[in-house]
Amino acid sequence: MLSFHNLSIKHKLTWLGVLTSASALILACAAFVAYDVKNFYDDMVRSAATQAKIIGYNSAATILFIDPRSASETLAALSTEPDIIAAGIYTRDGKLFASYAATRSSSTAATSLPKALTLRADGHRFEKRYLELWQQIIFERKVIGTVVIQTSLDAMRVRLLQYIAIALLVLLISTLGSIAVSLWFQRRISRPILDLAATAKSVTDDKDFSVRARAESRDEIGQLVETFNEMLARIQEQNQELQQSRDELEQRVIERTAQLENANKELESFSYSVSHDLRAPLRSIDGFSQAILEDYSDKLDAEGQADLRRVRAATQRMGQLIDDMLDLSRVTRAKITREQIDLSALMRALGAELQKVEPERKIDFTVAPGLTADGDPRLLRIALENLLRNAWKFTGKHPTAKIEFGITQNNGNSAYFVRDDGAGFDMAYANKLFGAFQRLHAMTEFNGTGVGLATVQRIISRHGGRVWAEGEVEKGAIFYFTL
Amino acid sequence: MSDKVILLVEDNPDDEALTLRALKKNNIQNDVVVARDGVEALDYLFGTGNHTGRDTSVTPSVTLLDLKLPKIDGLEVLKKIRADERTKFMPVVILTSSKEEQDLINGYKLGANSYIRKPVDFSQFIEAVRQLGLYWLLLNEAAPLGSR
Numbered sequence: 001m002l003s004f005h006n007l008s009i010k011h012k013l014t015w016l017g018v019l020t021s022a023s024a025l026i027l028a029c030a031a032f033v034a035y036d037v038k039n040f041y042d043d044m045v046r047s048a049a050t051q052a053k054i055i056g057y058n059s060a061a062t063i064l065f066i067d068p069r070s071a072s073e074t075l076a077a078l079s080t081e082p083d084i085i086a087a088g089i090y091t092r093d094g095k096l097f098a099s100y101a102a103t104r105s106s107s108t109a110a111t112s113l114p115k116a117l118t119l120r121a122d123g124h125r126f127e128k129r130y131l132e133l134w135q136q137i138i139f140e141r142k143v144i145g146t147v148v149i150q151t152s153l154d155a156m157r158v159r160l161l162q163y164i165a166i167a168l169l170v171l172l173i174s175t176l177g178s179i180a181v182s183l184w185f186q187r188r189i190s191r192p193i194l195d196l197a198a199t200a201k202s203v204t205d206d207k208d209f210s211v212r213a214r215a216e217s218r219d220e221i222g223q224l225v226e227t228f229n230e231m232l233a234r235i236q237e238q239n240q241e242l243q244q245s246r247d248e249l250e251q252r253v254i255e256r257t258a259q260l261e262n263a264n265k266e267l268e269s270f271s272y273s274v275s276h277d278l279r280a281p282l283r284s285i286d287g288f289s290q291a292i293l294e295d296y297s298d299k300l301d302a303e304g305q306a307d308l309r310r311v312r313a314a315t316q317r318m319g320q321l322i323d324d325m326l327d328l329s330r331v332t333r334a335k336i337t338r339e340q341i342d343l344s345a346l347m348r349a350l351g352a353e354l355q356k357v358e359p360e361r362k363i364d365f366t367v368a369p370g371l372t373a374d375g376d377p378r379l380l381r382i383a384l385e386n387l388l389r390n391a392w393k394f395t396g397k398h399p400t401a402k403i404e405f406g407i408t409q410n411n412g413n414s415a416y417f418v419r420d421d422g423a424g425f426d427m428a429y430a431n432k433l434f435g436a437f438q439r440l441h442a443m444t445e446f447n448g449t450g451v452g453l454a455t456v457q458r459i460i461s462r463h464g465g466r467v468w469a470e471g472e473v474e475k476g477a478i479f480y481f482t483l
Numbered sequence: 484m485s486d487k488v489i490l491l492v493e494d495n496p497d498d499e500a501l502t503l504r505a506l507k508k509n510n511i512q513n514d515v516v517v518a519r520d521g522v523e524a525l526d527y528l529f530g531t532g533n534h535t536g537r538d539t540s541v542t543p544s545v546t547l548l549d550l551k552l553p554k555i556d557g558l559e560v561l562k563k564i565r566a567d568e569r570t571k572f573m574p575v576v577i578l579t580s581s582k583e584e585q586d587l588i589n590g591y592k593l594g595a596n597s598y599i600r601k602p603v604d605f606s607q608f609i610e611a612v613r614q615l616g617l618y619w620l621l622l623n624e625a626a627p628l629g630s631r
Contacts, residue, residue, distance in 0.1 A: 272583055276551050279580045279603060284497035287605035291504060312605075319603030323582075330584075 010190045017182025018175060025174050029167040037160065044083075044131055044151055045124055051081065052135035052147040059089055059147070060139045063097060071098035078102075078149075085130060086150040088114075092143060114148070129153055192221045196228060209236040264333060271329050278322055286315040317449075321437075324451040327382075328436060331458050336376045343371040343416065346381060347405045350388050362399065363392070368406035371416065373483045375463050380483075383459040386452040387418045387479050393446055394477065395422030413482055421476035425469075433469055456481070487544035487620055489515045492524040492560065493578075494552050501605065502547070502578075505612035513620060516543065521555025524548075525563055528570055542573045545619040548595075550579040550586055558589055565594040572626035574619050 004012065055074055062071040071089050078084045078100050088099040096114075124133035130150045137145040192214065199213040209232050215225040289312045293305060300308070344367050351365045373380070388403070395401030404419045425433070425440050432438045436454035460467040460481045471477035489506070493499045499517055506515065518524035524546075526532035530539040546564070550557035557577065564570045576597040577590045590598050599615065602608050 272581065275583060276580045279601075280495055280498065282603045283501065283580075283601055283605070283608070284495075286603055287497070287501040287504070287608065290605040291501075316604050326582075 008190075009193055010186055013186035013190055014179065014182050017178050017185065021178035021181075022171065022175055025171050029163075029170065033160070033163045033167065036163065037156070040156060040159065041126075041131075044156070045133065048084075048124070048131060048133040048149045048151050049122075049135060051078065051084070052133055052149050055087065055089070055149075056135055056137035056145075056147045059098070060137050060144060063089070063091060063137065063145045064139065068098045072100065074098075075100035083151050083155055084149055085152045088148045089137070090146045090148065092145055094146075097145060126153070188217070189221065192216050192225055196221075196225055200228070203232065209239055267329065268333065271326050274322060275326050279319060282315050282319050282322075286312050286319075289315070321449050324449045325436075328451050328455050328458065331379060331382065331455050332462070334376070334379060334462075336379065336462055338374045338376060341373055341375055341377050341380055343373050343380075343384070344369050344405070346384055347371075347388065350381075350385050351403075354388065354392050358392075361392070361396075362401070363395065364400070364402045366402075366404050366406075368404075371405075371407055373416075375483055376459075379459045379462065383456045383481075384418075386456045387481075390452055390479070391418055391420035391422065391477075393422075393448070394424070394441075395420050396446070398422060408480070410480065410482075415480040415482050417478050417480045419476065419478045424473050424475050424477045425471040426473055427471060430469060430471070434467065487513050488541070489513050489620075490518065490524065490527065490543035490546040491515055492518045492521070492546065492548045492552065492557065494519050494549065498549070498601070501608065502612065505605075505609045506616065508609050509613040509616055511612075511616040511620065513544070520553040521557065521560040524552075524560050525555065528564065528573075529567065539569055542570055544625065545574045545576055545615075547576050547578045547615075550577060550581060550590070558586075558593055561590070561593045561595060574623065574625070576615060576619065 004015070007015070055078070059071045059074045062068070062074065075087050075089065075098055078087050079102065082102070084100075085102045086100060089097045091097045122135050124131060126132075127150075130152050132148065132150050134146050134148045136143045137147060196213045199211055202211060203209060212229050212232065213225045215222045215229070289308050292300070293308050297305065347367045351367070355361065355363065355365075388405075391403045395403065398421070402419075402421045405416070406419075407414050407416050409415075423441070423446070429440050432440065434453045434457040435450075437450040438454070439448065439450040456479075457467050460483070463483050465482040467479065467481040469477055469479045489511075491499065491502055493502065499519075503515060506513075516527060518527055522532065526534045527537065528539070528542070528546075530537040548557050548560060552560070555563075557579070561575055561577075564573060564575060574596045575594070576599060577586075577595045578599050578601060579586065580601055582600045587598055597615075597619075599611055602611065
């Protein structure tokens with residue numbers, strides 16, 4: 001009972017039924033017994049008073065004529081009343097005039113009669129074992145004596161005991177009954193709730209939304225069960241919809257992947273034939289141009305020879321364009337395998353290579369130490385090489401140059417940068433920088449096919465990063481990228 | 484030197500002419516046998532078809548093999564060359580336009596001795612052929628006949 005709160009509903013309901021019925025029954029029994037006992041007392045007093053009146057009436061003459069023997073005879077008539085254990089007649093001055101004692105337990109009863117009567121008025125009192133009642137004997141409006149009757153309370157006691165026994169029996173039976181009833185009710189009320197709880201638990205544990213709780217009634221519990229079931233049904237429905245859309249999505253992904261693979265394959269075969277078939281005629285043009293230059297130079301004037309040289313230069317340039325285009329598409333198609341790369345070391349190595357090619361260039365090339373990144377080593381090398389080559393190229397018109405590779409904070413993100421103090425560019429054209437075959441400088445000024453930065457952008461975006469640039473004409477350019 | 488035969492497998496007549504010119508420019512005067520597709524190349528090497536009756540014990544000192552060929556492509560020809568006892572150790576130089584990684588890998592996987600990409604610049608091509616001739620016809624020692 002201490003933790004009634006934690007008892008299961010089943011036990012709570014049983015306790016509730018038993019306690020309610022028992023307390024009601026105890027209250028009812030107590031009230032009934034109290035009422036009956038009071039009635040019994042009243043009856044006892046009334047009947048004793050009647051007896052006393054009769055005896056008083058019959059014995060008035062015996063007192064007047066001072067005939068105690070007759071008075072005793074009158075009293076002896078009381079033997080017909082088994083409950084009366086003793087009686088006595090007292091004179092006006094309170095002296096015992098005559099007495100009666102029931103044969104049974106007469107000694108105790110008789111001695112209990114008072115020797116002298118001090119009380120004058122009518123009345124009664126309850127002693128431990130008996131009721132004592134006194135009644136004045138009146139003759140011609142004068143009090144001439146008093147009758148005292150003692151009535152045993154044994155009958156009362158027996159009756160009370162019987163009552164208690166019956167009440168206890170009833171209480172026992174009714175408790176058993178109420179236990180049975182409340183068990184039955186409890187089953188009616190608690191079983192659906194327990195079922196519901198078990199179902200909810202199994203749903204939570206097994207994630208199985210197809211189970212249903214049983215609804216047995218149409219009361220609030222029934223509604224609860226029904227609502228719960230509806231909820232489960234809706235969840236199941238939504239789950240199915242989710243699963244369905246997931247399946248559809250998966251299917252779509254598979255389809256798209258297949259399409260993409262197809263497109264990739266087509267692109268591959270396209271660039272394969274570009275690399276094969278487009279270059280072959282170029283080789284012929286270049287080769288036979290040179291053959292003409294070699295074999296027929298005597299038949300060509302200077303202008304003709306210059307024209308042929310232009311043909312050759314254009315051919316080679318186209319060859320270069322094709323190669324760059326293929327490189328660009330290869331970068332787009334290449335599989336990315338990420339690993340930790342020491343960007344600083346890579347940059348220093350690339351710088352040393354460039355310096356070796358152009359040893360006469362005076363370039364102050366600084367690399368921030370310890371810069372690393374996760375990325376595809378081959379692709380990142382291509383990207384960094386393009387950026388550094390650009391910086392190298394566009395500082396070429398200056399006698400000395402400063403090129404820097406480092407890291408900086410941009411909107412809370414780290415961005416790597418390559419900075420130079422070369423030709424720079426007009427920010428108005430910044431958006432054109434990364435387009436394939438887009439060039440901001442004349443061919444005569446700086447050579448190139450215009451795929452370098454496009455390649456850089458593809459590599460960076462394939463790594464999930466971003467590349468952008470800032471520049472000012474003749475002040476230099478900064479290329480930022482994130483990985 | 485002239486007893487050594489060069490087998491040129493090339494379907495493009497322009498390339499054939501330019502290759503022959505490059506050989507001539509480099510004073511490589513060996514006999515050049517030209518096969519214009521894969522089948523013809525294999526016929527020559529194994530003495531079948533148009534070349535029935537050829538003494539197949541004489542194998543070319545070097546075979547210049549294009550990859551993109553009619554009928555049987557270059558890689559397939561290479562596979563057959565390496566599968567045959569007579570030509571198993573014959574030097575094969577792939578001479579092609581492609582520099583696709585896959586072609587390079589497959590070429591070497593099938594046992595090509597060298598892989599040269601034809602440059603657009605003819606001057607560079609002449610230089611490449613010069614070095615090629617110098618290496619395979621002069622410097623390189625072919626596998627002895629008994630090992631074939």
